[in-house]
Amino acid sequence: MNPxxxxxxxFFEWQRALTPARVVWWFILTLFPIFIITLARLTFNTMPxxxxxxxxxxxxxxxxxxxxxxxxxxxxxxxxxxLLWTAPVISSELERQSWTYLAVRPHGKTxxxxxxxxxxxxxxxxxxxxxxxxCVVITQAEDPxxxxxxxxxxACISCPAYAALYxxxxxxFPQRAMAIAVAYTLVFELVVSWVPAIINKLTVQYxxxxxxxDWGSITFGNEMLILFGYSPAWxxxxxxxxxxxxxxxxxxxMVNLRxxxxxxxxxx
Amino acid sequence: MLTLKNVTKFYxxxxxxxxxxxxxxxxxxxxxxxxxxxxxxxxxxITGQLKPTMGSLRVMKKTPWxxxxxxxxxxxxxxxxxxxxTFSGYQWxxxxxxxxxxxxxxxxxxxxEALEVVSMCHAMHRPIASYxxxxxxxxxxxxxxxxxxxxxxxxxxxxxxxxxxxxEMTNLLQDWIARGKSLLxxxxxxxxxxxxxxxxxxxxxxxxxxxxxxxxxxxMLANIPMEVALCCNQPHxxxxxxxxxxxxxxxxxxxxxxxITSDRPRHLFSQLPTWxxxxxxxxxxxxxxxxxxxxxxxxxxxxHQGQSA
Numbered sequence: 001m002n003p004x005x006x007x008x009x010x011f012f013e014w015q016r017a018l019t020p021a022r023v024v025w026w027f028i029l030t031l032f033p034i035f036i037i038t039l040a041r042l043t044f045n046t047m048p049x050x051x052x053x054x055x056x057x058x059x060x061x062x063x064x065x066x067x068x069x070x071x072x073x074x075x076x077x078x079x080x081x082x083l084l085w086t087a088p089v090i091s092s093e094l095e096r097q098s099w100t101y102l103a104v105r106p107h108g109k110t111x112x113x114x115x116x117x118x119x120x121x122x123x124x125x126x127x128x129x130x131x132x133x134x135c136v137v138i139t140q141a142e143d144p145x146x147x148x149x150x151x152x153x154x155a156c157i158s159c160p161a162y163a164a165l166y167x168x169x170x171x172x173f174p175q176r177a178m179a180i181a182v183a184y185t186l187v188f189e190l191v192v193s194w195v196p197a198i199i200n201k202l203t204v205q206y207x208x209x210x211x212x213x214d215w216g217s218i219t220f221g222n223e224m225l226i227l228f229g230y231s232p233a234w235x236x237x238x239x240x241x242x243x244x245x246x247x248x249x250x251x252x253x254m255v256n257l258r259x260x261x262x263x264x265x266x267x268x
Numbered sequence: 269m270l271t272l273k274n275v276t277k278f279y280x281x282x283x284x285x286x287x288x289x290x291x292x293x294x295x296x297x298x299x300x301x302x303x304x305x306x307x308x309x310x311x312x313x314i315t316g317q318l319k320p321t322m323g324s325l326r327v328m329k330k331t332p333w334x335x336x337x338x339x340x341x342x343x344x345x346x347x348x349x350x351x352x353x354t355f356s357g358y359q360w361x362x363x364x365x366x367x368x369x370x371x372x373x374x375x376x377x378x379x380x381e382a383l384e385v386v387s388m389c390h391a392m393h394r395p396i397a398s399y400x401x402x403x404x405x406x407x408x409x410x411x412x413x414x415x416x417x418x419x420x421x422x423x424x425x426x427x428x429x430x431x432x433x434x435x436e437m438t439n440l441l442q443d444w445i446a447r448g449k450s451l452l453x454x455x456x457x458x459x460x461x462x463x464x465x466x467x468x469x470x471x472x473x474x475x476x477x478x479x480x481x482x483x484x485x486x487x488m489l490a491n492i493p494m495e496v497a498l499c500c501n502q503p504h505x506x507x508x509x510x511x512x513x514x515x516x517x518x519x520x521x522x523x524x525x526x527x528i529t530s531d532r533p534r535h536l537f538s539q540l541p542t543w544x545x546x547x548x549x550x551x552x553x554x555x556x557x558x559x560x561x562x563x564x565x566x567x568x569x570x571x572h573q574g575q576s577a
Binding site: 002005007012096098099102103104260261262 | 315337340351354355363366371
């Protein structure tokens with residue numbers, strides 16, 4: 001397949017991303033963590049512990065900000081942004097009946113998937129990184145570079161991983177893509193990932209939390225170690241990279257094997 | 269160009285295309301059938317978007333399902349709209365050409381030429397949302413012909429076109445055929461297909477009922493019972509004459525119109541001028557009252573099922 005086909009879809013999707021509705025979504029995703037961190041900052045300002053702090057000390061240490069930003073950026077922004085973009089990757093084209101035009105191009109289905117995937121990852125990542133950068137400035141944390149780099153690395157991992165996951169769900173269940181993606185997120189990523197069992201290791205969230213613990217030098221108690229184990233970072237990275245690649249391959253195989261056609265009023 | 273062997277397509281328990289066997293050399297063909305007859309399913313099979321449940325088909329000697337090489341040789345204009353309204357027709361056609369593997373500059377050049385062919389140059393940079401239905405149809409045609417395919421497949425291309433647009437579309441398709449390219453044009457309106465080609469495939473209920481030229485299909489129907497209305501100055505005398513000749517199965521007279529049913533219409537049409545030559549009967553108008561496409565399909569379906577028409 002010509003990589004230019006993927007590039008064509010990528011640039012076309014980015015042009016679509018500049019429509020007002022999508023620009024509004026981008027700003028919501030960017031501004032929401034900024035809004036929450038600003039509120040947290042204002043709250044800390046009014047807490048007695050920090051109000052009369054001695055010089056050179058007493059803003060909250062790194063860990064609370066790391067946890068806060070982890071919840072807002074790799075979890076919320078990456079997860080939600082990827083879900084909105086990639087879960088309806090097939091269903092949106094089927095609904096708008098543009099699928100047929102793309103499906104009858106040489107390797108059109110594969111180019112569509114990969115082009116949309118790349119567009120989704122870059123779109124979400126741009127919102128995540130900009131939001132993170134502003135948030136880190138607002139936190140006035142003691143080591144802003146460490147805070148930024150830790151969360152940025154996690155965002156760079158979570159966006160492709162979640163995008164691949166939701167894209168796979170979107171190709172497996174094109175008719176109920178959004179509902180299934182939301183249900184999966186609520187059940188597996190937000191609940192099962194916290195269950196100390198083998199099943200939680202199958203979630204993206206588990207790997208991200210384990211990497212946060214490692215890269216953020218967070219001193220969780222022994223109870224949390226039961227949850228995350230002692231695996232080194234490279235294992236989590238390999239698992240995420242491997243699962244992302246497998247999910248993308250699954251999506252490509254599914255979309256090329258399935259008979260997907262638009263329904264239209266002129267069905268003859 | 270197109271070979272189908274016992275092609276059947278099921279959607280679950282619903283049959284879309286039923287045991288179609290067909291072989292077509294390169295040329296222009298009309299796929300005619302009422303709504304819901306299986307035309308779009310057949311086109312989806314031909315364009316490789318569906319796989320036959322049973323049987324096999326080949327398009328330009330290739331199996332169409334997911335065949336990238338074939339997609340370079342065919343152009344498809346679906347019946348559905350499916351255009352991105354915020355983009356211009358030009359952007360849309362360039363995008364689809366890029367998906368054919370053309371570099372951006374080449375895609376721009378080809379898109380401009382295709383839009384010129386369909387007379388859309390004046391509006392090609394406007395958003396599709398501002399286009400009329402006819403303009404959208406033309407953009408759809410432009411994306412189908414832009415990569416210069418050998419075989420053009422159109423699903424209801426006349427939908428939504430005004431008379432001028434229909435005329436222009438007809439001319440475009442006639443030019444396409446004149447260039448020696450192949451065409452398969454699906455429609456549920458006989459006249460639309462007749463204006464472009466004389467070769468038909470008639471499909472109903474997922475079955476291929478007949479194929480051939482207008483004359484061949486006409487001959488097939490010539491000896492099946494037909495209801496004919498004859499407007500004349502002496503309908504009672506005409507009725508007597510035809511009864512004497514044993515041409516009538518049933519008759520009805522209203523004002524100056526004699527409506528008969530004959531099981532030998534071909535013989536009737538050929539002999540009527542001779543029989544009337546020495547009589548004062550003058551026929552002003554004669555037409556089949558049963559010429560709707562649906563009745564044609566019903567008749568062919570009955571023949572296909574081995575019933576008497």
